[in-house]
Amino acid sequence: MIASARPHKGASIRLDAVDFDFGDMAMHFDLVVEPSTIAAIIGPSGSGKSTLLNLIAGFEIAKTGRVLIDDTDMTDAAPALRPVSMVFQDNNLFAHLDVASNVGLGRSPNLKLSEADHAAISEAIRKVGLAGKEKRKPEALSGGERQRVAIARALVRNRPVLLLDEAFASLGPALRHEMLDLVGELQTETGMTVMMVTHHPDDALRLPSMLFFLENGKIAASGPAKEMLSDKGPALLRKYLGAKDSAL
């Protein structure tokens, strides 16, 4: 599989003049994310943040243009064949399967698992801090714990790109920061490339990241998050941050 060929290394992501029609809105994306970096995507709702991730993950197919991951053309590849794991805001887990099985599906889509698989699964569950909760069903977990399971599954899948689609948006501030720190640690350890869509600009500051600001289906501004979110950032972005900016 693609993933196992390049373990513990990030892949570059490139969208090359990608056009996509979202209902009436014509979207256009041109972007490069360097291997083993973190990219944060912010912008008003409906600006195309989730669509951008869906194009990379293969849930949406570009009308024209190319999607390259690790310099390989993935424009039309099926989601399961892309070197990508994605964590959604909710519904990351199958409600009728326990934690270990939900993570195990990352190893084998028919849940036929080898000894090595079981070991990897336990290790991933331990890494996200859920050791001892392997047999729990999702209903017996808190919101944060459920997202940890999804991250553990991404770990056992061992793909070089991790996409977070507002994965922590439904968590409280403290828990969100905790999860971001966990992602930061795992990113440092595995070197995977992370792209995250977020509503909170300070998420981008918590981890050293590149910031992409989306508006009306286009990337309106991009650059290192620290610069972009400072007083010297683009006027466009300061306007979007608005009240928050003046409160700071």
Place this chain on the structure above:
Amino acid sequence: MAAVRSLKPLAGALALAFLVVLAGGALLSLATEALRGSTEGFAAFDSYLWQIARFTLLQALLSMVLSVTLAIPLAHALHAHPAFPGRAMILRLFALPLALPALVAVLGITTIYGRNGLLAAVLKAAGFDVTPNIYGLTGILIAHVFFNLPLATRLMLSSLDSIPEDYWKLSSQLGMGGWARFRLIEWPVILRNLSGIAGLIFMLCITSFTIVLTLGGGPRATTLEVAIYQSLHFDFDIARAVSLTLLQLCLTIAVLLLLSRTGRPAEEAFSLNTVTQRFDRPSSGAKFAHGMLILAALIFVGLPIAGTVVSGLAADLSRILTEPLVWRAILTSLILGAGAAAFSLVVSLGLVMAREYLATARRYAPRSAFERALDLGASLIMVVPPIVIGAGWFILSRHFVDPFSLAPIMVVSVNAAMAIPFAFRILRPSWDTAASRHNRLCSQLGIAGWNRFRLIDWPVIKRPLGAAFAFAMALSLGDLGTIALFGNNSIQTLPYLLLQRMASYRTEDAAGLALILGLLCLGLMIVADRGASSLEKIR
């Protein structure tokens, strides 16, 4: 997602093919027959035929008007008294007629209003010298109201329950009286659903077979469905059967077109209604009137059910249950019922899976003709009534085989088709919700095909499947229409045997059999109801 090929559209196409062949074959047979014997067939549109058509419409209209007008005050009374003693029990009782096979209910009704019924006994004891005669329009109306008054009441009650609590708070604050509340708050909601409820009941009464067959009084009180059955089963008058069937089909389609303009009643949940807090204090006069109304309805619905049980228990059950013929009928009913239920689930699941797959794949594009056909297919049986399908295949098959030898196939196919609209409605929400949660995840993790069905879909769909199976089997078990047409001495279901015993005036046997049949259907309905209401909770 687009790259993964799926067998789901094929499953949907096969399901649709079954329905099209079933209905299309019958219609084709009727059309050729009508063209072949055209002069004879259309000459049959004589005054007798028109009389039957008129009576069909008249009895349906009267049944509908009676059910709906009685249901309005009854629903109001039940809604106004959330704490009425035994209210939950009453609502549960009101769900019973729906679960009861028509034949069982007819027997129950005769134990009360019949020549030797409770009413006759009471009248005699009071010194009146009248013998009630329920055969004819009176009996048909009593039976139709027995079935449809509770249905209309439950539908109206659930629309009343949809009124936001704030309205009641507000009306209480503004000091509205009972009449003002009814006029300003309840009536508009009832009115919105009235045409749908009335249309549904009208439709049910137009296609009512068993009740008219058993309670109709000869040629003066007969409907198209019963006339079709008689002309095929007794007179073997094909030309007449063809013209009757075509007339029935036109009538059904006309009513459906009318219905599509009025809209459907709000979907009623399987579970019991919740109790709304109304923040008012009805006057003691209103309380009394409401109480009497509820009590009267309780007696009207409860007595025939009690009658079934009492006369069934009075029958010599131990002897009935030693008859090999009875056991064979029970076994035949169970096998055919299970077959019909399994078949209806396979077809419904095929339709549900295919339409969800297509809906997901097309994204924002408009629905394709195929997807629309899948939706329509689920309710095909509403347009082409079972008796039309039965009659069509009966007429067609006689050129090739003895129609009566087709009994098992026809009972399973037609009963399966009858259950499809219900099975589709039980399965689709569960399937669609699960699919919307799981599709992206499965395509990312590469879970597809058999793996997906085994690991992901089956655990989600097995409960709704169980509920739909029980429902479909109960429906098939109680159905008399198709077996009445095709039944014979070598293949008899429980309702068929029951009908024979009634026809030969073996009343006691019939009462015992009715109790057995009623309990079987009721048991299955309870299973279905439990299953479906536990789904509501999960969702």
